[in-house]
Amino acid sequence: MRIILDAMGGDNAPQAVVQGAVRAARELDTDIVLVGREAEVRACLAACGGENEPRVSVADAPEVITMEDEAGMACYNKRRSSMTVALTMLKAGEGDAVISAGSTGALLGGATQFVKRIKGIRRAALGPVLPNGDKGVLLIDCGANVDSTPEYLLQFAYMGSFYAQKLMGIEKPRVALLNVGTEDTKGGALQKAAFSLLKEASDAGRINFVGNAEGSDLFAGKMDVLVTDGLAGNVMLKTVEGLAKFMFKELKKVMYSSTKTKIGALLIKKDLYGMKAMLDPSEVGGTALLGISKPVIKAHGSSDGRAIFNAVRQAIACVQADVAGAIEANIDHMKLEKAKEN
Amino acid sequence: MVYDKIIEMICEQFGMEPDQLSENTTFTDDMGIDSVDVVELIVELETEFGLDEIPEEELKKMRTIGDLADYVRAHTDE
Numbered sequence: 268m269r270i271i272l273d274a275m276g277g278d279n280a281p282q283a284v285v286q287g288a289v290r291a292a293r294e295l296d297t298d299i300v301l302v303g304r305e306a307e308v309r310a311c312l313a314a315c316g317g318e319n320e321p322r323v324s325v326a327d328a329p330e331v332i333t334m335e336d337e338a339g340m341a342c343y344n345k346r347r348s349s350m351t352v353a354l355t356m357l358k359a360g361e362g363d364a365v366i367s368a369g370s371t372g373a374l375l376g377g378a379t380q381f382v383k384r385i386k387g388i389r390r391a392a393l394g395p396v397l398p399n400g401d402k403g404v405l406l407i408d409c410g411a412n413v414d415s416t417p418e419y420l421l422q423f424a425y426m427g428s429f430y431a432q433k434l435m436g437i438e439k440p441r442v443a444l445l446n447v448g449t450e451d452t453k454g455g456a457l458q459k460a461a462f463s464l465l466k467e468a469s470d471a472g473r474i475n476f477v478g479n480a481e482g483s484d485l486f487a488g489k490m491d492v493l494v495t496d497g498l499a500g501n502v503m504l505k506t507v508e509g510l511a512k513f514m515f516k517e518l519k520k521v522m523y524s525s526t527k528t529k530i531g532a533l534l535i536k537k538d539l540y541g542m543k544a545m546l547d548p549s550e551v552g553g554t555a556l557l558g559i560s561k562p563v564i565k566a567h568g569s570s571d572g573r574a575i576f577n578a579v580r581q582a583i584a585c586v587q588a589d590v591a592g593a594i595e596a597n598i599d600h601m602k603l604e605k606a607k608e609n
Numbered sequence: 610m611v612y613d614k615i616i617e618m619i620c621e622q623f624g625m626e627p628d629q630l631s632e633n634t635t636f637t638d639d640m641g642i643d644s645v646d647v648v649e650l651i652v653e654l655e656t657e658f659g660l661d662e663i664p665e666e667e668l669k670k671m672r673t674i675g676d677l678a679d680y681v682r683a684h685t686d687e
Contacts, residue, residue: 339645343652344665376645380652389624602624 268296270582271362274303274311275331275349276369278569281311284368287575289317294576297583300362302326303349328352338372343380350374354381357561364562364582366553368570375411378556378563385591387598389416391558392423392497393565394430395504397485398545402435404485405492407557410501417460418603420444420494424465425601426557426594427492428474433588434555435491442469443480443490445499453479457496464603465494473600511546552577555585558594562586611658611685612678618653619674622646632675647671658685 272288274281281303288299289312301308305327312318312325330348332341342351350369354377357365365382367374375391384391392408407427412419424442431440444462446454451462462479469476480490482503495503518539522532532539544550552574553566562585566578594601616627623642634640636647651663658681671677 337644339643340648340665340668343648343662343668346662376648379645380649383649386621387624 268583268586269298269300269362270579271300271302271353271356271365272575272579273349273353273365273367273369274301274308274325275328276367276374277566278368279571280368281308282314283571284575285311285317286315286572287570287579288323289315289320290572290576291579292317292320292322295580295583297579298322298324299579300324300326300353300356302328302353302356304329304331326352326356332369332373334370336370336373338370339376341370341373342377350377351381354378354563357563358382363586364564366564366566366575366578366582368553368566368568368575368578371410371565371568374563374565375556378559382563383560384558385560385594385598387602388422388426388558388594390419390422391556392419392426393500393554394423394427394557395554396435396551397504397507399486399488401488402437402491404490405431405435406485406500406504407492407494408497408500409504409554410497411556412497414498415457415496417457417464420457420461420496421464421468421603422558422601424468424474424476424492424494425597426590427494429590429593429597430555430557431491433590433593434584437491439475440491441477441489442474442492442494443477443484445493445495445503446479446481449479449481449484451478461494468600471600473597515543550577552579552581555581555590557590560591562591611681612674614657615650615654615674615678615681618650618657622650622653630674632673632678634674635672636674637672651677654681660684 272284274284288301292299305325308325328349330345332345332348332350350367353365356362358381379391390412393411394405394407395409396403396405405427407423428440428442431437446458465476468474522528553564556563564578564582616630636642
């Protein structure tokens with residue numbers, strides 16, 4: 268196994284990426300290629316004692332993609348950037364997966380342009396797994412495609428279902444469609460058309476569609492995969508993240524408000540840390556770009572060394588699970604003309 | 610040759626039919642694809658025809674299949 272890391276991507280790059288890479292090379296059974304400005308990367312390796320790590324190598328890429336670059340064009344316009352070089356290495360078979368904590372839009376564009384989508388997949392999608400007190404729920408799409416068609420949503424459902432089967436260990440993932448109500452006739456034209464396609468796929472035994480779901484159902488354990496367009500998915504994800512931060516801030520205020528609550532807080536401190544860890548994106552590692560022909564993982568922009576380490580672990584799992592292979596094997600059922608025929 | 614290859618690639622990548630497309634077909638309004646898709650197509654064409662990287666200002670001028678075909682013809686022996 269060989270994992271390619273965009274060493275220059277993310278708020279804490281390259282230090283955090285290098286730290287995570289060195290730890291991953293030591294603790295996980297994998298080789299790591301760090302792609303970035305070689306001198307900077309090697310300095311970081313020396314700083315964390317990893318300069319002689321036999322399973323870590325460095326590939327030079329003098330350019331860096333920044334948030335100021337136009338996302339969809341960034342990799343094309345900066346061919347010598349760490350992100351583009353990492354993706355072209357993956358395409359050329361010089362590694363098994365790519366991880367980047369850099370710009371999500373640039374990574375999505377670059378992965379589509381240089382690694383390519385699986386043949387027949389109309390759009391790649393972002394599918395983070397959110398905690399729900401059990402195995403989690405995969406929310407797809409979370410912002411890769413602001414405009415979606417019913418066919419895109421059908422493909423997201425299949426891709427999410429395969430991911431849940433292979434990486435979340437759910438034999439028959441329950442797939443739901445995000446809507447404004449649970450009744451079958453709810454929603455706008457997109458949701459109604461998508462509902463019909465998902466139901467047809469479910470009736471044919473290809474996915475386990477459980478119907479429409481409301482936003483409040485996300486954490487209720489009613490589904491394993493929640494399908495939505497990228498606009499609604501992104502709004503939902505950001506709202507959830509913001510609410511979680513707000514809740515912890517308010518909880519902290521309450522806990523420090525009096526001697527009584529401080530004592531109470533001390534007693535449950537360990538349990539609260541456990542809960543915080545469950546909600547911590549660093550524990551998950553990253554989000555897979557589903558629909559790309561080889562594994563590409565988007566790590567959180569603020570990833571520290573631990574998050575990068577976990578992203579490597581996730582990348583290894585993605586390679587071993589071969590979600591792309593499952594998608595390819597079923598692509599005929601995922602295209603609209605075939606979905607209509609069947 | 611160039612035009613036919615572009616049409617073949619578009620049909621393959623975006624699930625369209627050749628009779629839906631012409632030299633005047635626009636990427637955004639008629640095909641409904643965005644800049645990521647156009648660049649995906651261009652990267653394929655670079656490989657297929659051995660083109661050098663297309664400058665950003667040239668890319669921004671390409672609105673139709675004909676614009677793209679003209680550029681490829683002008684920069685290759687096709």
